[in-house]
Amino acid sequence: MSNQSYAHETVVWAKQRLDDVDAIISEAEKNAEKLREDARKDADAALVRLQASRAKLRKYYDALRAEADTVKRGASETQDALEAEWVEVESAFQSFLSAASDQAETVRSVVVARAQAQRQSWEVSLKNLRDQAVDTVEKARGELDAAIKRLTDETEKFQVRIGEAKDAGDESWKAVKNELTDAKVIHDRTIQKIKEAFSKVL
Structure with missing residues (x-):
């Protein structure tokens, strides 16, 4: 698997995890009010942890997306350099043919x-x-x-x-x-x- 496709897969995987934690938090917040007072304290503490984890996951996800863009940009820059050099090859080849016409x-x-x-x-x-x-x-x-x-x-x-x-x-x-x-x-x-x-x- 190429670096670019691996980076894409990792971004997709991270997005799935973010979606999971968003769904968990949303549902937990809706249902936390129904809990008894002692259970509510534990649930609220767990929600704080979930929200902190979501913030970290978002940070990692954003970093992965930036890295994937960098990999894509690097491959694109290399492709551009190769194409530019190939133009030089073709130009030199045509010059040779002209010289030997x-x-x-x-x-x-x-x-x-x-x-x-x-x-x-x-x-x-x-x-x-x-x-x-x-x-x-x-x-x-x-x-x-x-x-x-x-x-x-x-x-x-x-x-x-x-x-x-x-x-x-x-x-x-x-x-x-x-x-x-x-x-x-x-x-x-x-x-x-x-x-x-x-x-x-x-």
Whole structure:
């Protein structure tokens, strides 16, 4: 995966986390008023921590976006420099052809050599792309199918756990929270595998 696509994926991942914490805070703030006084103090303290974490996440997210823009800008600047230098190559090549214009055989041999080099380069690139595409698509298809199946299975389990969470008492609530945490970890890992499979195809 290129630095640019990795930076993009990281920005997307960070945005998802920000959206998660925003939803948590919004819902927690709505429901905090319904809590008993002693529970309310703990909930308010937790909300303060969540808000502090959201501020840090926002800072990291903004830094990631700036870094991704820098990577993109750096690649763009390099591309511009390459294109500018290629203009110089073409200009020098045309100057050479002009200088040798009275030597038809020389011009012909230089133009033919260039055309053959380009053709050979294109054929190698095309073969590599074809080979890579076949391998990558087959491998990614298998990984994607497996990841989607795992995600579907975990989503079904997650839906059941959500139902259990609504009915859970104090004793079982902790166990349900742990299961929800485990499901979230598996979900995140599966989504990452799907992203990796797509990045291999692209």
